[in-house]
Amino acid sequence: MPAIGTAVAVAAGLLVALAPAPAHAAVGATLPFTSVEAESATTTGSRIGPDHTQGTLASEASGRQAVRLNAGQRVEFTVPRAANAVNVAHSVPDGQSGTLDVYVNGQRLAQTLPVTSKYSYVDTGWIPGARTHHFYANSRLLLGRDVQAGDKVAFQATGVQVTVDVADFEQVAGPAARPAGSVSVTDKGADPSGRGDSTQAFREAIAAAQGKVVWIPPGEYRLTSSLNGVQNVTLQGAGHWHSIVRTSRFIDQPSSSGNVRIKDFAVIGEVTERVDSNPDNFVNGSLGPNSSVSGMWLQHLKVGLWLTGTNDNLVVEDNRFLDMTADGLNLNGNARGVKVRDNFLRNQGDDALAMWSLYAPNTNSSFENNTISQPNLANGIAIYGGTDITVRNNLVTDTNALGSGIAISNQKFLDPFHPLAGTITVDGNTLVRTGAMNPNWNHPMGALRVDSYDSAIEAQVRITGTTITDSPYSAFEFVSGGGRGYAAKNVTVDGATVNRVGTVVVQAETQGAATFRGVTATGVGSAGVYNCPYPSGSGTFTVTDGGGNSGWNSTWSDCSTWPQPGQGDPDPDPDRNLARGRTATATGSQDVYTPGKAVDGDANTYWESANQAFPQSLTVDLGSTQAVRRVVLKLPPQAAWQARTQTLSVQGSTDGSAYSTLAAPKDYRFDPATGNTVTIAVNGNIRHLRLHVTGNTGWPAAQFGEVEAYLTS
Structure with a gap:
């Protein structure tokens, strides 16, 4: 597999590194860290996986594999680049917490890495098909020293069993200087030790800094309630490793006049379960027109940004979204000209990035060059309705349950909903180990899904330049997920590379039509096409060969059975009625x-x-x-x-x-x-x-x- 957006190196089919992209690459985010999989490191523990079964530690892990450490066991990483900080994705048994001892080139450091199940083991019984999930969490540590490429950094379990998934190594710059003319939250009485309540100090600084910068110096600040009335102001920290705000509700406001800039600090919450009626979000509501969010570290919240109201021309870029119990970001109607780009999202508890056209259509908005890893209950990227939407050059890996890598859908959830319209552009995306078994349907969802769930797709859906690798099930799925057989039509798929799929390249389960041009496939598990519209007799899905296709010209012969990964198309029973259900x-x-x-x-x-x-x-x-x-x-x-x-x-x-x-x-x-x-x-x-x-x-x-x-x- 060639190098892609975040310099994804693949060895034995495993994602082993996330590093800054070479100049010619354009897929995924450009990241300041390099990720190394625990299963590729040296260990005295036990490797688990691979597994794609919902509800297992291995299935939620990056690369579907991880390393389990009992007390006294360790995993040792070879550092891939100069670094002075590390972030480790880990899981410990439910109800337990502890630490990992840290060693650099055999020398034990004074500081330890905290590990906990506090933010894990989430249950969402109101979501059909959901099981206990969200097993992993992320913990970060400044090493207090520089390490070089080739050095060894080891983590050793002490009093608690720890499953280590992946380590991100990073060179963190020192704290940025205070901008001239800014209003510091400490000048208004904020406590950088994190012991006192700094909510009122933040409010007073925002009120005093209209048209200026609110400065958040290095330190930890505790907020006990959300901020509102945020407009015409910049909130800026010294860098997200240095300026940290502890709160589960940062901004909660239904409207704003806009021109809000939020940048360069961390907001880390205490959300331990998903309660959809609670605004436990970094931003809940509106930042107003011409605003931006950049350089943020967002963690342990329900949702990073749940955006309603007016957010025209908003730019969300260069942020990290970690460990949300629901979506990373959701444009919840009336988003015009919004750009979400160059973000890293890991371990989201619902759709990592979503546009949902409730009450008003999202229009002319885009998700571009984002890297998404391990959404553990839904899709990597989901577009629910909207007009003239673009999904371009994103890297999505390791979806786990009830979702695809990318979903283009008319599922409305609530009314009034605005279905897909205009042109939906899905261009240049790379999907690795995406698609998942849907227990509600008793068969899987493809890596890229077009879903006429609640109404026929009338928009022009243009899917171009897609790379799909190691899909556990199918590559492209066309379905009416509500079971009413609405048409998925007006679809073209141009220039796709499919490398290893467990079942089929095209999974057609509703009436409609798609034209495929230049789609090449290797390592197809069962057959090229599964074409069995549901309900039976509801219509025909037409697969048109536009030329240049190869490696997937066979059709699964038996609509009464679903192909299992790696299962060849069986010889039909000579006594079976070939027409039934067709x-x-x-x-x-x-x-x-x-x-x-x-x-x-x-x-x-x-x-x-x-x-x-x-x-x-x-x-x-x-x-x-x-x-x-x-x-x-x-x-x-x-x-x-x-x-x-x-x-x-x-x-x-x-x-x-x-x-x-x-x-x-x-x-x-x-x-x-x-x-x-x-x-x-x-x-x-x-x-x-x-x-x-x-x-x-x-x-x-x-x-x-x-x-x-x-x-x-």
Whole structure:
């Protein structure tokens, strides 16, 4: 795999480093640290994983692997770059806390690294399919010395078992100087020791600094309630390793006149469970137009930024979002011209980045060049409605449950909702180990999902330049997640590279259409395409080959079974009805007697064509080319269905365009005395089975209760 946005090096299929990107790369955030996976380090502990099973430590880990340390065991990292600080993602058993001893080149440091389960083991019973999750947390430490590339930094467990996932090594600059003319919170009585309540001092500094800078000097500051009325001011710290605000609710305001700049400090909360009615967020509401958030370290909150009201032209860049119990950032309607770029997000408890067009559409807004790792309950990036939205050059890794790497969706959750409109641009994104099993559906979600959940997709969805690697299930999924079969249409996929997928490249589960051009695939686990729209008979999903595609030209043959990772397409049972549950279309239908009724496995329901309009035809897509030797036609067996003769021919096609005759036109007698069943011998290797009807003595329309196709004569 080539170097991508954050210089992701891959060894044995594992993400092993996150470093500043080379100049030519454009995927993911440019980061000031390098991440090293514990499983690639030297250890006396036990490696766990890989695993993709929801609710396990390995499945939530970066790279799906980690290292478990019992007391006295250690993991030793080779430092990849000059550093004086480290951040460690870890997990300890529920209800426990402790420390890790830290060694540099064999010398034990005086300081230890705190580890805790306090912010982990989150339960969200109101979310269907959710299990206990959010097992990891992050702890950071200034080493008090410089280490060089090649030096050894080790962490040793003492009184508590610790699972170490990944270590971020960073060279932290000294504290920045106070800007001239600024108003310091300490001048207003703030306590940099963190013991006193600094809320009023922050409020007074903000009031005194209109049009100026509120300075947050190095230290720790405790706020006991949220700030509001924040507008026309800059809140600036000495750097997020030096200026730290301890609060779970920093700004909470429904509106602002804007021009707010928030930069260069940390806000670390105490959120230990997810309560959706609580505004336990760094920003809850509005910063107003022409505002920005940059250089922030945000941790242990419910949501980083939950943005409602007016936030036009907001820029959110160069921030770290760690350990939220819900979303990292959510543009909750009425966001115009918002840019969210160059951020790092790890261990979010819902969508890492989301746009939700509730009450008003988000418009002309973008998520660009962000690096997202380990969202543990939903999607890496989710676009729920909105107009002219862009998702570009993001790196998403290791989604865990109920979500995809990227979701483009018309799931509304609440009303009034504004569905996708205009052009949705999904360009240049890289997805690694994304997609997850959805226990509500009992089958998985793809790495990139287009979801007509609550309404058909009318927007133009343009997916270009995508790289998908090591998806545990499928690459591209098209679904109507609400189960009502709305169309996912107007989709083009251009220039994608798919390298290793557990099941299929295209997972089509609703009606609609997508055109694929220049999509190449290697290491496909089961088949190229799974094309089984739900509900059965709801319509057809058309996969159009626009040219330049390779490595995924097969189709999963059996809609009654879901392919498991690595399972080849099985040989169909020769006694299985190939038509049951497949997509059926017709030249016309009468009232509720739709084409799907002829392939639903129930002869008591039936398709009836438009009346007084012969000829009529019914076509069944068998999903893949099959050697069909027998066609069985049934009408409902009730006595009320009197005998009748239908004049019909049987035709077949491999491509749905050119048809050949398998059985010439003939009169076929359907008699209740013999089950209202007709069997026709055919001989054709076909995917599309067509019945062409020119007459019916019992009714002025074509009628079939069930159409069956078999491999045996």
